[in-house]
Amino acid sequence: VTQAPPVRRAGPRDLDRLAALWTALLAHHAGLDPVYRAGSGAEAAWRHLAEGLLARPGAALFVSESGGVPVGLCAVEIAQASPFLAERARAEITELWVEPAARRRGVGRALAEAALAFAGSRGVSRVEIRVHARNAEGRSFWRALGFEPFVDVLARRL
Numbered sequence: 001v002t003q004a005p006p007v008r009r010a011g012p013r014d015l016d017r018l019a020a021l022w023t024a025l026l027a028h029h030a031g032l033d034p035v036y037r038a039g040s041g042a043e044a045a046w047r048h049l050a051e052g053l054l055a056r057p058g059a060a061l062f063v064s065e066s067g068g069v070p071v072g073l074c075a076v077e078i079a080q081a082s083p084f085l086a087e088r089a090r091a092e093i094t095e096l097w098v099e100p101a102a103r104r105r106g107v108g109r110a111l112a113e114a115a116l117a118f119a120g121s122r123g124v125s126r127v128e129i130r131v132h133a134r135n136a137e138g139r140s141f142w143r144a145l146g147f148e149p150f151v152d153v154l155a156r157r158l
């Protein structure tokens with residue numbers, strides 16, 4: 001079994017190269033559902049979002065590199081709970097992408113585990129992810145990592 005390349009926290013100097021991975025992630029989702037078609041200025045908007053992930057103590061961006069080339073990224077954020085709930089906060093893994101050529105070598109698992117460890121270190125005990133109903137590989141991946149269906153998000157066209 002080939003070992004998955006290591007995972008580390010991303011920094012500002014990674015963002016140019018990670019933007020390309022994020023663009024691929026968005027294109028992949030647009031193929032699943034036109035709702036995810038990129039708007040004008042999408043890449044600049046992602047950069048802004050990614051800079052926030054690097055700057056906020058309750059957020060992190062992870063990268064996996066193989067031979068100095070990024071092959072995967074994962075973003076995680078701590079979200080405050082509704083004031084009505086006993087649970088104060090939870091984590092959300094908001095982005096996960098592994099380049100097609102690097103898949104099924106444990107890169108996705110290593111990235112997700114880094115995000116889960118980050119969430120645990122911030123004291124939260126529950127992590128959510130959103131996965132599209134037609135994203136079969138994503139659903140299988142999250143199930144393999146122990147995630148279970150929680151809320152059905154329903155949508156209707158007007």
Ligand SMILES: CC(C)(COP(=O)(O)OP(=O)(O)OC[C@H]1O[C@@H](n2cnc3c(N)ncnc32)[C@H](O)[C@@H]1OP(=O)(O)O)[C@@H](O)C(=O)NCCC(=O)NCCS
Pocket residue numbers: 025028096097098099102103104105106107108109110129130131132135136137138140141142144145
């Ligand atoms: C989902 C994704 C991140 C998985 O990355 P990966 O590096 O291939 O995942 P891993 O190698 O760590 O796989 C871990 C386990 O998940 C499951 N899994 C991963 N991909 C799978 C697939 N295509 N079909 C079925 N099970 C899969 C397997 O149980 C796998 O363990 P195994 O290889 O020992 O059988 C990657 O396929 C991807 O980027 N997909 C497109 C973007 C996406 O869907 N992101 C998640 C959206 S929420």
